[in-house]
Amino acid sequence: MTNRFSKLVQEFLTSYLIGECNYSMNTKSSYSTTFYLLLEFMNKEKNIKPNKIEIESISKEVIIQFLDWLETDRAVSIQTRNQRLACIKSFYKYVQTNEPDLFESCSQILSIKNKKVPNKIISYFTENEIKIMINYLNTIKDLKKITMICVLYETGARVTEFINIKLSDLNLSDDASITLHGKGNKTRIVPISQELVKLINKYLKEVYISYGDDYLFYSNYKKKYSRYSINKIINQIVLKLNSIYPEYFKGNYHPHSFRHTKATHLYNNGTPLLYVKEFLGHSTITSTEIYATPDTKKQREQILKNSETINTKNKYSNTKKDTLDNWLKNNMK
Secondary structure: OOOHHHHHHHHHHHHHHHHHOOOOHHHHHHHHHHHHHHHHHHHHHHOOOHHHOOHHHOOHHHHHHHHHHHHHOOOOOHHHHHHHHHHHHHHHHHHHHHOHHHHHHHHHHHOOOOOOOOOOOOOOOOHHHHHHHHHHHHHOOOHHHHHHHHHHHHHOOOHHHHHOOEHHHEEOOOOOEEEEEOHHHOEEEEEOOHHHHHHHHHHHHHOOOOOOOOEOOEOOOOOEOOHHHHHHHHHHHHHHHHHHOOOOOOOOOOOHHHHHHHHHHHHHOOOOHHHHHHHHOOOOHHHHHHHOOOOHHHHHHHOOOOOOOOOOOOOOOOOOOOOHHHHHHHHOO
8 A cells, every 4th residue: 555544544454443542442443433434425425446545535424424424324323423533533633633634624623523323212121021031931941041132131141242252251159250351451340140050061961062262152163153133033032021921021122121121120229329320330420321221110119129139949465565555444343
């Protein structure tokens, strides 16, 4: 690669993100995807081939047009639009520091504001719905799925944290816990109940097969689960339960709903918000406040209680082809 833009993007994604900031490969992949989409936009909408893009080609106005294109042509959510903007801003802060002659143009791009996200209702399961789900999975004797659901709920894990749990992350002794590996290579240790310990041990003894990497859960294809496959499993369970119990399961659920659920149940059962923050691994209390939607009746009855444990009953390189778009595509994998 010869042009300045290409050189800066590569240095940013490798030397800076990985070398200096020590960001994870997942984070690097997300940044690479953002720049790959920007190149696609420049090619389709501005008729500038990826290897012809210069740093001066991209102005504040172009970035705003790109963000609008993401929403209209790529149908991304406002949250995703804002995430892509955050990646771009991080790059231009890097450029601003390392290329003083571009300070003013970088400042213009860095002045772009996030788009306001409309208030949304957080989908979470009621305590009754969690119990119904567990009883249903007990009834059909699906030990693997009930273990997955209980681990998701008890740990409040993000889906990426959940699918990356390994056997070495389990502590099934008296002070039982699961170690979760979260955003920015941060880890946190989450306590689990003895009921879940029994369930995991039963699952490991009766169902579990390792396929080399010692993940706690493997898909039917003998590989680590993907975000998509976990979402599919949750949707299938919820659809079935809604057909059986039409008065329940009316929200828009996804794997993250279990995280929302655990946090909401903890708060509604009297757990201080600061403790919920630490449990979820949030960096600021502001992120946790979205769960502060109290059930007033329950708070009156159980204001000082912690979250009750849900009983599972234990039943259960074209070598030299150096164009930036191809390089980014490889880094998205």
